[in-house]
Amino acid sequence: MPLMTEPTTDARVDPAPSPVPAPAPRTHAVGPVPGARAIEVARRSDEPVQDAGVGVEIEHLDAYYGNRRVLRDITLTVHPNSVTAIIGPSGCGKSTLIRCLNRMHEVTPGARVAGEVRLDGDDIYAPGVDPVVVRQRIGMVFQRPNPFPTMSIYDNVVAGLKLAGIRDRSLLDEVAERSLRRAALWDEVRDKLSAPGGALSGGQQQRLCIARAIAVEPEVVLMDEPASALDPMSTLKIEELIAALRASYTIVIVTHNMQQAARVSDRTAFLTVGDDRSGFLVEEGPTAQIFTNPRRQLTEDYISGRFG
Amino acid sequence: MSGADGTLAGAARLPGAGIPPRVPGRNMARRRTTDRVMRALLGIAAVIAAVPLVLVLLYVLVQGLPALNLALLTQAPVPAGFPGGGVAPAVVGTLIMVGLGTLIGTPIAVLAGIYVREYAGGRGATLIRFLVDVLAGVPTIAIGLFAYGLVVVPMGSFSALAGAVALAVIIIPIVARITDEMLGLVPGSVREAAYALGIPPWKTIVRVVLPAASGGIVTGILLGVARIAGETAPLIFTALGNDRVSTALGEPMDALPLRIWVYASGPYDSWHAQAWAASLVLVFLVLAFSLLTRLALRRRGAART
Numbered sequence: 001m002p003l004m005t006e007p008t009t010d011a012r013v014d015p016a017p018s019p020v021p022a023p024a025p026r027t028h029a030v031g032p033v034p035g036a037r038a039i040e041v042a043r044r045s046d047e048p049v050q051d052a053g054v055g056v057e058i059e060h061l062d063a064y065y066g067n068r069r070v071l072r073d074i075t076l077t078v079h080p081n082s083v084t085a086i087i088g089p090s091g092c093g094k095s096t097l098i099r100c101l102n103r104m105h106e107v108t109p110g111a112r113v114a115g116e117v118r119l120d121g122d123d124i125y126a127p128g129v130d131p132v133v134v135r136q137r138i139g140m141v142f143q144r145p146n147p148f149p150t151m152s153i154y155d156n157v158v159a160g161l162k163l164a165g166i167r168d169r170s171l172l173d174e175v176a177e178r179s180l181r182r183a184a185l186w187d188e189v190r191d192k193l194s195a196p197g198g199a200l201s202g203g204q205q206q207r208l209c210i211a212r213a214i215a216v217e218p219e220v221v222l223m224d225e226p227a228s229a230l231d232p233m234s235t236l237k238i239e240e241l242i243a244a245l246r247a248s249y250t251i252v253i254v255t256h257n258m259q260q261a262a263r264v265s266d267r268t269a270f271l272t273v274g275d276d277r278s279g280f281l282v283e284e285g286p287t288a289q290i291f292t293n294p295r296r297q298l299t300e301d302y303i304s305g306r307f308g
Numbered sequence: 309m310s311g312a313d314g315t316l317a318g319a320a321r322l323p324g325a326g327i328p329p330r331v332p333g334r335n336m337a338r339r340r341t342t343d344r345v346m347r348a349l350l351g352i353a354a355v356i357a358a359v360p361l362v363l364v365l366l367y368v369l370v371q372g373l374p375a376l377n378l379a380l381l382t383q384a385p386v387p388a389g390f391p392g393g394g395v396a397p398a399v400v401g402t403l404i405m406v407g408l409g410t411l412i413g414t415p416i417a418v419l420a421g422i423y424v425r426e427y428a429g430g431r432g433a434t435l436i437r438f439l440v441d442v443l444a445g446v447p448t449i450a451i452g453l454f455a456y457g458l459v460v461v462p463m464g465s466f467s468a469l470a471g472a473v474a475l476a477v478i479i480i481p482i483v484a485r486i487t488d489e490m491l492g493l494v495p496g497s498v499r500e501a502a503y504a505l506g507i508p509p510w511k512t513i514v515r516v517v518l519p520a521a522s523g524g525i526v527t528g529i530l531l532g533v534a535r536i537a538g539e540t541a542p543l544i545f546t547a548l549g550n551d552r553v554s555t556a557l558g559e560p561m562d563a564l565p566l567r568i569w570v571y572a573s574g575p576y577d578s579w580h581a582q583a584w585a586a587s588l589v590l591v592f593l594v595l596a597f598s599l600l601t602r603l604a605l606r607r608r609g610a611a612r613t
Contacts, residue, residue, distance in 0.1 A: 015518065102504065104503060104504060106502065107499075107500065107503060108428075130505070132505065132506050132508045134506075135504055135506040136503065136505075136506030137506075139505070140504035142500065142501065142504075144497060146495070146497040146498055146500070146501040147501075148498060148501065148502070148516055148520075149494075149498060149520050150516075150519040150522075159502075159505060159516075159561060160506065160507065161509075163502075163505070163507045163515055164506075164507075165509050169592070207517040212320060212501075212505065213505070216505060216506065229397075238423050294446070
């Protein structure tokens with residue numbers, strides 16, 4: 001299911017902030033049709049879909065917990081089929097920012113958002129938009145691996161499809177194998193697909209969660225410090241995985257590890273926390289530039305370890 | 309103590325010992341003694357907690373076994389003073405009324421627990437929890453009166469239905485509270501994982517959160533069933549009791565606790581013996597039900613994984 005009719009310009013070879021891609025004719029609407037997309041997507045059997053990711057434009061985004069503003073006026077463009085790293089000191093709102101991108105922020109009682117987040121041109125906060133549909137299109141991997149405790153490895157991977165009402169066993173088998181292969185976990189679990197997901201090691205559980213997230217074929221995958229609870233070997237595997245997934249998805253990764261940001265990302269956004277204790281965007285650009293030649297003094301101070 | 313001190317002090321004097329071992333002083337000895345005393349106290353408390361159960365079971369077994377026979381389970385009571393007879397109406401009645409009470413009460417309770425945990429806001433949840441706790445604390449005889457007013461008076465007669473309603477009202481707060489607590493134990497990260505997959509909240513609750521909490525909820529239902537199976541007071545002016553086997557919900561029905569109460573407070577030795585045997589049957593029924601349920605659940609869990 002191509003989401004763009006015209007080939008997208010490759011963000012990685014375009015260091016200047018590229019203009020917002022014009023809203024392309026879409027094959028489906030952000031609207032209250034839960035399940036419809038998952039079914040449509042699941043029928044697709046071609047192997048790694050190239051350039052399936054779409055861009056995300058964040059415009060004048062404020063995020064609040066109750067009356068406290070934790071993010072202030074964030075404007076940031078996430079380019080299709082690229083890895084965007086979000087770095088910054090503790091408490092600057094990195095996690096809050098990516099939770100705003102799939103409407104997970106509002107799951108916390110009292111949390112709310114002002115501003116716009118456009119997925120492929122459509123504001124996901126527009127009235128009438130169903131957060132469930134937004135989350136089907138924008139997947140998420142969390143800091144701590146969180147496989148479903150009562151489900152087997154197999155059921156974990158296909159949970160998104162099964163709970164959307166898909167029962168076609170051969171289709172589910174196919175999706176499970178493909179997702180596990182793409183999450184670089186297939187060889188380790190192929191003989192124990194019916195074992196509980198919680199029986200895997202932490203690193204395997206996290207790859208299981210990645211497999212689960214990509215099984216529903218989202219267009220964007222958000223990762224909230226996906227390797228921070230893992231050992232170095234597992235971290236390496238996750239990073240390799242991110243590099244491989246970039247061909248098919250738009251990836252946004254929050255990390256407190258600057259080396260990791262430098263290794264895995266095409267573009268980097270640096271956030272910090274202001275005197276009013278709300279986070280704001282300092283600068284965003286190609287990763288190489290941010291790490292070697294930042295435009296702002298704050299960024300340079302942070303990446304050279306002077307604070308944070 | 310001094311011996312231990314001496315030995316270790318001696319070891320410290322050995323030549324070639326690079327780092328002198330720490331010599332346990334009087335402080336260490338006192339801590340050890342405290343540790344032993346506290347351990348012993350805890351152990352004794354645990355035994356005291358378990359002893360009544362063993363004693364009750366043993367006593368019921370010893371007193372009840374002699375009068376336990378097939379006739380007890382299959383025959384209706386005979387007039388006082390005559391030999392033989394049984395408590396069949398009470399066995400049938402308990403099965404029917406506890407079953408019906410559980411069937412009425414449990415769905416309401418589980419749904420109420422889900423509402424309190426997943427949907428009610430902070431203040432609403434606190435209020436409902438408080439009310440449920442109060443309901444759990446209402447004396448069961450008062451709940452019997454409530455069922456009398458609700459069912460017996462309008463229907464114009466004592467009935468099994470009224471008894472089942474009373475038992476349902478008793479099981480509701482038990483199961484509702486446990487459902488609420490067990491859902492609260494399911495980590496928020498599991499819910500978030502489901503939301504992030506684009507699974508609607510209601511489906512997340514039904515397919516992800518409830519299964520994760522089901523073990524605890526079933527335990528709560530078992531506790532509730534055991535509890536209402538032994539209730540006497542709420543049945544006195546609802547089900548009333550019956551000397552004949554009856555399966556009609558609109559008519560008076562016997563129950564084991566009722567029968568035990570009547571026989572135990574009567575003057576005849578044959579009644580006392582049958583009351584003991586009936587107690588044994590009641591205890592066994594509750595035990596068997598809870599064991600079977602657990603076994604079935606374990607088998608289902610094993611089949612799934």
